[in-house]
Amino acid sequence: MTTYIIRRLLLVPVLLIGVTVLIFGMMQMLSPVERTALYLKDFPKNDKAIEGLIKRYGFDQPVYVQYWNWLMGVKNPTTGVREGGILHGDFGYSRSSSMPVSELISRRFPNTVDLALWAMVPMISVGIWLGVQAAVHQNTWIDQGLRMFSIVGTSFPTFVFGLLVLMVFYAKLQWLPPGRLSTWASAVVDSGQWKTYINLLTIDSLLNGRLDIFWDALRHMLLPIITLSYINWASFLRVTRSSMLETLRQDYVVTARAKGLSEHDVIFNHARPNALLPVITMAGFSIVGLLGGVVITESVFNYPGIGSAAARAAVSLDIVTMLGFAVFNGLILIVANLVVDIVYAFIDPRVRLS
Amino acid sequence: MTIAEPTENIPSGDNRLLGEDVKMREIGKLERFLGPDNYRILKGLVKTPASRIGFALVFIFALVAVFAPLIIAPVPPNDAYKIPRDGYKNDPQPPGSPWKRQVPEMPFWYKTLTGKDEWVHLMGTSEGSYDIFYGVIWGTRTAFTTGLVVTLATFLIGVIYGSIAAYYGGFVDNIMMRILDVLMILPSTLAALIFAAVLTPKIGKSVLPVMFALIAFGWMGYARIIRGDILSIKERDYIMAAKVSGVKNSRILFKHIIPNAIFPTLVLASMGIGDVVLSFAALSFLGIGTETGYADWGQLLSFARNWISSLGTYWYIVVFPGLTLVLYVLGWNLIGDAMRDVLDPRMRGKA
Secondary structure, three states, rough: OOOHHHHHHHHHHHHHHHHHHHHHHHHHHOOHHHHHHHHHOOOOOHHHHHHHHHHOOOOOHHHHHHHHHHHHHHHHHOOOOEOOOOOHOOOOOEEOOOOHEEEEEEEEHHHHHHHHHHHHHHHHHHHHHHHHHHOOOOOOHHHHHHHHHHHHHHHHOOHHHHHHHHHHHHHHHHOOOOOOOOHHHHHHHHOOOOOOOOOOOHHHHHHOOOHHHHHHHHHHHHHHHHHHHHHHHHHHHHHHHHHHHHOOOOOHHHHHHHOOOOOHHHHHHHHHHOOOOOHHHHHHHHHHHHOOOOOHHHHHOOOOHHHHHHHHHOOOHHHHHHHHHHHHHHHHHHHHHOOOOOOHHHHHHHHHHH | OOOOOOOOOOOOOOOOOOOOOOOOOOHHHHHHHHOOOHHHHHHHHOHHHHHHHHHHHHHHHHHHHHHHHOOOOOOOOOOOOOOOEEOOOOOEOOOOOOOOOOOOOOOOHHHHHHHOOEEOOOOOOOOOHHHHHHHHHHHHHHHHHHHHHHHHHHHHHHHHHHHHHHHHOOHHHHHHHHHHHHHOOOHHHHHHHHHHHHHHHOOOOOHHHHHHHHHHOOOOHHHHHHHHHHHHHHHOHHHHHHHOOOHHHHHHHHHOOOOOOOHHHHHHHHHHHHHHHHHHHHHHHOOOOOOOOOOOEEEEEEEHHHHHOOOOOOHHHHHHHHHHHHHHHHHHHHHHHHHHHOOHHHHHOOO
């Protein structure tokens, strides 16, 4: 177990360097002048001034120096102290949102986490339930029907599904609005009486004792939750089904049946716990994916998470913001994948022993 | 002695090893050409009703793409991929409203099928008076071009990368696989989104930035799969035999290993077309890539983003292009689903 964890931990710095080099490489596709322009609010028209800026930020230096500067910040010529740098949390200034990228992320990320926490509940539980049903009723009409359901599910692009549910539940029925909060609710949240505990709106509203705001926040998230669930059910269903079918063929399940256990007991108490092992990994990675911001879903529903901010930055070709998001996203994903892998090794002895 | 099927290590159709008296089943030319494993995959593919529906859907879309100019002709002097605009009105117009400006030539089928003498907007117009029907028909071509080009490119890159890693193994393999790990950290939509945004100012607004971005972040899956297949084939006896008899390394790789390992990856690549089209449509839905008015389903759907609160009235700006996209991807996925069953090792011998 320890060797497994150590081996896995050793991979982390490799991945970190790799991701930063990759993102830095994308930025190197722009010329020094363009890169200077990216970081300044007012770009000077004067050639001399531009040259001075290029010198000051070190964009004329060798690539490895620039990479180091990008990570650690540029040395201030008078004080000799490095300023900025992504490792100090300075991702530059976001033109598309008119605030520093780090501030944009810290404002938007809690919303993404909030959505991810709520979306994973129906996504995983219903997905697994459907998969077990399909496996238990293998080759009956239930299995066939679920199979069609999952193929259609994977064929539905997120944004088409999202637009269709918006059309029905928002435009036609006026039940579930897009966005984050109603105007009255955001007025309350922005007012002085609102106490911020952990920055997640749904939880904070409960802690503030405002059930009406809790309901309003949840109501705005329902459509994205439905969309994310529907799109992801297909893969949960498929993995659970095939893993369940494989487990049901194992000898110990036959033994359980031979001992005369009820079918319910065999399926839910003997087969299902083991069949869920591969599903756990998948669930882990889906949650990680949700935390990384769901670009399209958030954009369709105008939900103010980091995914929609990334999309908006991309449309206005705000590259500083995009690269900042990429670094942030890469960090989250590397750490979260590590956690998933280690947790899985704890659950399944086969992983750590191999 | 009864042997029903030739086992894996014996070339199909070669019954010398089994003795002359053994009765073998007839082996057709196609099976001889593809080998038993590949032939079984192909046979399984055309057998299920779902995959037949899939093939039918893709075939219909292919016909539409090929005969697009006959279905609705481009309006000169426009580029064929530019959707004609009936004026500059911002609000969408419902299906059946008359077409006044930039009217295409009357095609042969129009009068018989619709019974009308004048062109109308069959599926209505979207924001900016772009004709939806034209976009749907010509968007089929965009879908096929982007899907095929991106898939082919990612397939080639993946196969070359994966085979090099698998063949050399050891340190080289280890480094190459860690590079894959790095490239696969960022979610592919986000990575492609960023890369396309970096590329767009360089090469201008067209289908190219998005295609390059999808290629750059789309080949890793193929590399992994072919690597695994090559690793297992490398251990087979006939490769050993080739090595012992002094065949050159490169010849073993290209003549003996890759041809035997490539079929599953090839099949998966053909299934990847639907996914590529989905990602392409998603990026252009977000507003990356093609110029406004380019015949492309994602672009058509992105018009709907400004009319979300009135989609009840303007349903046609979502339903027509959306349904087209869904059916197209569904076609490829139905084929892919049949493929998964056939390729799943647990299903072997049960088909």
